[in-house]
Amino acid sequence: MWPMKTALLDILTQTLTGLYRSGVFSTDLLAKGITPQLTHTRDKQFGDLTCNIALLCAKLLQQNPREIAERIVEALPPLPMVKKIEIAGPGFINFYMRDDLSTQIIGQILSQGGEYGKSSYGSLERVHIEYVSANPTGPLHVGHGRGAAYGATLANILKASGFSVHSEYYVNDAGRQMDILAASVWCRYNEYCGESFPFPDNAYQGDYVKDIAKALFAKTGSHFQRKTEDIMAALSSVDKTNKDTYIDALIAYLKTTLGDEHYRELHQTGLNTLQNDIKDDLAQFGVTFDKWFSERSLADEGKIEKSLQDLQKTGYTYEQAGALWFKSTAFGDDKDRVLIRDNGQPTYFASDVAYQLDKYQRGFTKLINVFGADHHGYVPRLRAFLTALGKDTDGSFFAPLVQFAILWRGDEKVSMSTRSGEYVTLRELRNEVGNDATRFFYVMRKHEQHMDFDLTLAKSESNDNPVYYIQYAHARICSVKHQLAEKGLHHNVENGLAHVNLLSLQNEKDLMDSLGRFPELIILGAKNFETHGIPHYLRELASLFHTYYNSQQFLVDETTLRDARLCLVNAIQVVLQNGLSLLGVSAPDSM
RNA sequence: GCGCCCGUAGCUCAGUUGGAUAGAGUGUUGGCCUCCGAAGCCAAAGGUCAGAGGUUCGAAUCCUCUCGGGCGCACCA
Numbered sequence: 091m092w093p094m095k096t097a098l099l100d101i102l103t104q105t106l107t108g109l110y111r112s113g114v115f116s117t118d119l120l121a122k123g124i125t126p127q128l129t130h131t132r133d134k135q136f137g138d139l140t141c142n143i144a145l146l147c148a149k150l151l152q153q154n155p156r157e158i159a160e161r162i163v164e165a166l167p168p169l170p171m172v173k174k175i176e177i178a179g180p181g182f183i184n185f186y187m188r189d190d191l192s193t194q195i196i197g198q199i200l201s202q203g204g205e206y207g208k209s210s211y212g213s214l215e216r217v218h219i220e221y222v223s224a225n226p227t228g229p230l231h232v233g234h235g236r237g238a239a240y241g242a243t244l245a246n247i248l249k250a251s252g253f254s255v256h257s258e259y260y261v262n263d264a265g266r267q268m269d270i271l272a273a274s275v276w277c278r279y280n281e282y283c284g285e286s287f288p289f290p291d292n293a294y295q296g297d298y299v300k301d302i303a304k305a306l307f308a309k310t311g312s313h314f315q316r317k318t319e320d321i322m323a324a325l326s327s328v329d330k331t332n333k334d335t336y337i338d339a340l341i342a343y344l345k346t347t348l349g350d351e352h353y354r355e356l357h358q359t360g361l362n363t364l365q366n367d368i369k370d371d372l373a374q375f376g377v378t379f380d381k382w383f384s385e386r387s388l389a390d391e392g393k394i395e396k397s398l399q400d401l402q403k404t405g406y407t408y409e410q411a412g413a414l415w416f417k418s419t420a421f422g423d424d425k426d427r428v429l430i431r432d433n434g435q436p437t438y439f440a441s442d443v444a445y446q447l448d449k450y451q452r453g454f455t456k457l458i459n460v461f462g463a464d465h466h467g468y469v470p471r472l473r474a475f476l477t478a479l480g481k482d483t484d485g486s487f488f489a490p491l492v493q494f495a496i497l498w499r500g501d502e503k504v505s506m507s508t509r510s511g512e513y514v515t516l517r518e519l520r521n522e523v524g525n526d527a528t529r530f531f532y533v534m535r536k537h538e539q540h541m542d543f544d545l546t547l548a549k550s551e552s553n554d555n556p557v558y559y560i561q562y563a564h565a566r567i568c569s570v571k572h573q574l575a576e577k578g579l580h581h582n583v584e585n586g587l588a589h590v591n592l593l594s595l596q597n598e599k600d601l602m603d604s605l606g607r608f609p610e611l612i613i614l615g616a617k618n619f620e621t622h623g624i625p626h627y628l629r630e631l632a633s634l635f636h637t638y639y640n641s642q643q644f645l646v647d648e649t650t651l652r653d654a655r656l657c658l659v660n661a662i663q664v665v666l667q668n669g670l671s672l673l674g675v676s677a678p679d680s681m
Numbered sequence: 682g683c684g685c686c687c688g689u690a691g692c693u694c695a696g697u698u699g700g701a702u703a704g705a706g707u708g709u710u711g712g713c714c715u716c717c718g719a720a721g722c723c724a725a726a727g728g729u730c731a732g733a734g735g736u737u738c739g740a741a742u743c744c745u746c747u748c749g750g751g752c753g754c755a756c757c758a
Contacts, residue, residue: 469685
């Protein structure tokens with residue numbers, strides 16, 4: 091159906107131009123930005139495809155919409171794919187497509203197989219997609235999981251739509267949070283050595299910190315140990331009621347007492363352990379990246395300095411109180427932002443400026459930054475500097491926000507706090523619910539929609555999860571094929587394809603219609619950066635199949651009808667597989 | 682206080698970018714296995730699209746306000 095639809099749309103567009111040139115229409119609609127649109131009808135009494143262009147331009151042309159529709163229909167060239175055209179209601183133009191058109195889709199799907207659904211819509215445009223990018227200061231939690239599932243699925247959708255996609259995880263391996271992690275590891279390590287120095291409130295509380303400390307001790311012995319009284323003495327002048335200054339003082343003390351080399355080793359141990367853990371976790375979740383991009387490498391390679399120079403050339407920077415500021419308010423941000431702190435250290439924002447510019451310099455023409463919704467306040471300042479540097483003038487920068495998955499344990503909301511270490515990890519969720527259900531569940535909701543994730547329901551009644559419904563349809567198809575072989579029968583595909591016209595039941599027509607919509611569904615997802623259309627579509631397709639299965643026997647005695655039905659069933663299987671594959675969900679033969 | 686996201690069936694969510702009678706799942710009620718897998722199918726019931734204005738041929742969708750929920754507002758990342 092899809093190639094026909096675009097072809098018909100082209101013809102409609104040409105017809106409108108023709109009507110303007112020949113003076114029938116007083117206005118060039120296309121020049122006014124009014125373009126025809128073809129949509130699938132919800133009700134078959136209105137045909138297969140419908141166009142509302144006459145209604146849209148009625149005011150502009152100062153004509154009755156039905157009259158306009160008539161002019162358009164009269165001007166259309168002969169359309170071999172169309173059975174009937176009707177003008178209905180206030181002025182809709184309804185197209186009834188030829189019946190054999192929809193049956194052709196079966197042959198197309200069977201010949202394309204795993205390629206069916208893919209298109210060249212993206213024209214191999216180079217897209218950079220960054221997602222997850224969680225700080226390596228602890229294991230991924232269920233909030234990160236949603237971003238991971240969304241980003242990976244979106245990347246798949248973009249690839250299938252003909253974009254050249256490069257995916258990246260930005261590793262925040264520099265900055266204060268990593269120092270706090272290092273300090274946290276060291277405190278646990280020192281405890282392990284037998285010291286009784288109190289663990290700071292705002293250090294990372296999770297048990298994984300203890301594991302890292304233990305491993306560090308096993309590897310290095312008590313080399314990093316410091317006596318409690320020595321630490322107390324060193325920190326005696328620090329205000330212990332202010333958590334932030336206290337932990338910063340502790341970090342400064344560690345850097346001094348351990349020396350550069352050993353501090354780096356401590357720092358690196360925490361980083362490596364957690365990053366590997368995250369990498370492993372995501373790989374098991376079916377989420378992999380083309381590149382893990384190190385924040386620290388930007389500073390090491392002088393890219394921060396370079397991009398700040400570029401930014402300074404724009405004139406939108408200034409110095410105040412010893413710090414370098416970016417005048418982001420000139421571009422709609424709430425307040426100006428610090429680039430270089432008064433202590434000479436670049437901020438996270440400065441790194442990100444360099445990172446985003448680096449993406450452009452690597453030749454990407456479309457940048458997608460998947461953010462957690464709690465970072466939405468960060469987007470205006472990113473847009474601000476891109477605007478200042480003349481990037482994103484063509485709307486090449488996107489920042490889809492993924493809302494939180496709010497966890498519920500029965501009626502109780504699960505509180506999430508990274509610092510306190512009280513949160514459900516992605517790994518726990520995967521182990522209890524399963525990868526398939528987890529991935530499916532995450533992307534079946536619109537990414538900007540808040541999502542309720544009821545753990546007790548997901549765990550105790552996982553059979554109710556819609557992913558099983560779809561997988562069951564696939565397993566049933568496999569089972570039918572198994573039965574076919576057991577009965578000693580053979581599926582003659584050629585014969586079936588030659589007689590797809592036998593598939594004339596309403597249910598069969600609905601199925602073919604649905605199969606034909608798959609490619610444009612993927613493009614729609616790529617256009618809007620939306621993943622939830624695929625799960626909804628697959629559920630609907632599975633539902634149509636289950637209805638079909640219950641109402642008709644596939645393995646009938648009439649060879650030709652059987653061959654034709656099995657062709658349809660095979661086509662359904664292909665689309666189920668292709669669709670599930672986009673979601674990173676398996677299509678099991680049996681369950 | 683300011684900004685962003687959201688409010689659709691008892692619950693969880695779709696709604697083809699402003700179109701024709703607002704749809705699914707789940708839950709409730711009642712049916713369907715001598716038959717390719719009952720993790721399935723069929724049917725019934727369930728709505729002032731949070732509320733009030735406005736824009737127009739036409740609004741769940743767009744603009745304003747009100748109410749309610751979530752999240753942000755660092756020289757943290």
